[in-house]
Amino acid sequence: MKPQPVTIVGAGLTGPLLALILARRGFPVTLYERRPDPRTAGVEAGRSINLALSARGIRPLEHAGVYGEVEPLLIPMRGRLVHERSAEPVLQPYGQRAGEVNYSVGRAALNRVLTEAAARAGAELRFGQRCLGLDPAGDRLRFRDEQSGQVHETASDAVIATDGAGSVLRGALAEAGAAYVRVEPLDHDYKEMTLPGVAGRHALAPDALHIWPRGGFMLIALPNPDGSFTMTLFLAREGPQSFAALAEAPAAERFFAEQFPDLRAHLPRLLADFRRNPEGTLATVHTVGWHLGGRVLLLGDAAHAIVPFHGQGMNAGFEDCAVLDHLLERCDEWQELFSTFERLRRPNTEAIARMALENYLEMRDSVRDPHFLRRRQLAFALEKRFPDRFIPRYSMVMFHPEIPYLEALRRGQCQLEILEELDRRRTPSGEVDLRLAEARVRERLPAIPAD
Numbered sequence: 442m443k444p445q446p447v448t449i450v451g452a453g454l455t456g457p458l459l460a461l462i463l464a465r466r467g468f469p470v471t472l473y474e475r476r477p478d479p480r481t482a483g484v485e486a487g488r489s490i491n492l493a494l495s496a497r498g499i500r501p502l503e504h505a506g507v508y509g510e511v512e513p514l515l516i517p518m519r520g521r522l523v524h525e526r527s528a529e530p531v532l533q534p535y536g537q538r539a540g541e542v543n544y545s546v547g548r549a550a551l552n553r554v555l556t557e558a559a560a561r562a563g564a565e566l567r568f569g570q571r572c573l574g575l576d577p578a579g580d581r582l583r584f585r586d587e588q589s590g591q592v593h594e595t596a597s598d599a600v601i602a603t604d605g606a607g608s609v610l611r612g613a614l615a616e617a618g619a620a621y622v623r624v625e626p627l628d629h630d631y632k633e634m635t636l637p638g639v640a641g642r643h644a645l646a647p648d649a650l651h652i653w654p655r656g657g658f659m660l661i662a663l664p665n666p667d668g669s670f671t672m673t674l675f676l677a678r679e680g681p682q683s684f685a686a687l688a689e690a691p692a693a694e695r696f697f698a699e700q701f702p703d704l705r706a707h708l709p710r711l712l713a714d715f716r717r718n719p720e721g722t723l724a725t726v727h728t729v730g731w732h733l734g735g736r737v738l739l740l741g742d743a744a745h746a747i748v749p750f751h752g753q754g755m756n757a758g759f760e761d762c763a764v765l766d767h768l769l770e771r772c773d774e775w776q777e778l779f780s781t782f783e784r785l786r787r788p789n790t791e792a793i794a795r796m797a798l799e800n801y802l803e804m805r806d807s808v809r810d811p812h813f814l815r816r817r818q819l820a821f822a823l824e825k826r827f828p829d830r831f832i833p834r835y836s837m838v839m840f841h842p843e844i845p846y847l848e849a850l851r852r853g854q855c856q857l858e859i860l861e862e863l864d865r866r867r868t869p870s871g872e873v874d875l876r877l878a879e880a881r882v883r884e885r886l887p888a889i890p891a892d
């Protein structure tokens with residue numbers, strides 16, 4: 442496509458990356474954001490402080506030429522370190538091939554690096570500008586200046602909405618009858634706490650994502666570069682074991698002491714954060730109709746917000762940016778670009794939405810189930826034997842961006858059936874029938890072409 446002016450609304454994680462990609466291609470880009478400039482202002486409270494970045498999100502960053510600046514921000518995590526109530530923590534490695542790690546990255550630092558890169562590439566950045574929606578004719582964007590309160594309108598050929606899970610522009614598309622939106626709320630909320638470092642050093646092993654799986658709920662912790670961990674408690678909103686039941690301080694104290702005995706030394710700080718910090722809600726947003734003709738496109742969480750249990754929301758948003766960039770080579774005009782983007786992308790984002798929900802059960806419960814662990818070991822063994830055909834689903838999602846999410850979901854289902862059959866048909870001494878394994882893998886799982 443020939444470079445034409447583009448307006449991007451929302452400078453969170455995907456907005457600046459997209460601005461960078463388009464500006465590098467010579468498109469005149471204006472990026473609007475309701476918050477103040479992150480390069481000069483503090484961090485907004487209440488957002489998740491750090492995130493897991495995987496190979497799927499790294500590839501678009503490399504493609505945009507910004508990975509070199511992101512890399513110094515990353516802390517590698519080799520696997521899940523599972524904390525039971527009365528046992529030593531056990532590491533479950535994420536993968537078994539070289540380099541199969543995820544990275545913890547601070548949201549604010551990543552946002553700053555991407556914003557700076559977009560600005561350097563020539564994007565015009567306008568902070569403190571809250572988008573109010575489209576004008577009634579649908580061809581002008583309305584903004585309010587957050588300092589002066591003044592409302593102004595701007596015309597733009599093409600608008601890309603990266604304004605996040607609560608997208609105002611998604612609402613405008615729904616109102617115009619272009620988008621059908623279904624929000625599937627989760628009945629579990631989350632709350633973040635900080636586990637401070639001790640003299641600048643991490644209080645827990647820094648090279649893992651820590652999980653305290655407790656069946657109906659879980660606590661997780663991701664490392665930060667300053668020696669602290671960001672801990673997140675995921676728990677039902679209401680009911681006997683819930684945030685509502687922990688509203689009174691003594692109940693919260695009892696809960697933390699009973700459930701997380703290995704964190705006893707840190708309880709005063711955790712409880713103070715627990716009292717002070719906001720409780721966040723989680724939901725999956727299913728949207729059909731990501732665009733209004735060739736004028737407005739939804740991208741990232743604005744189109745397909747998911748629950749965070751696969752650590753893929755940002756990664757999927759970054760992948761969106763790379764897919765859109767590839768399509769610029771194939772399409773001649775915005776309408777074609779936007780509709781092709783939705784056609785290619787939506788089945789994949791629906792697939793990761795489903796896998797993300799399934800992963801909550803895995804993280805809070807299955808990781809301590811002997812049957813799950815036996816199957817997982819068998820999956821690794823099959824991957825060793827058939828590396829181009831059998832790849833555990835978690836690895837496909839996190840470490841194999843060449844396998845689209847939908848394909849990972851489909852192959853994952855076949856693999857599960859194979860694993861269950863092999864497990865059922867073990868010999869009395871527990872041996873797996875390797876001939877049967879080979880037959881099933883070859884008949885059901887075509888070889889994955891090299892990237």
Ligand code: FAD
Nearest residue numbers: 451453454455475493572604605741742752753754755756
């Ligand atoms: P956002 O990052 O939300 O950015 C939207 C931007 O738009 C914001 O800057 C906002 O201020 C701005 N905006 C909103 N409305 C307006 C308006 N009206 N006018 C102007 N500007 C506006 N993903 C992962 O890949 N790995 C993880 O480990 C992970 N962990 C998570 C943990 C939690 C608790 C949560 C809630 C999410 C997690 N995610 C994770 C998901 C990830 O945060 C999102 O997928 C990602 O931030 C989406 O990027 P985005 O740019 O689409 O939206």
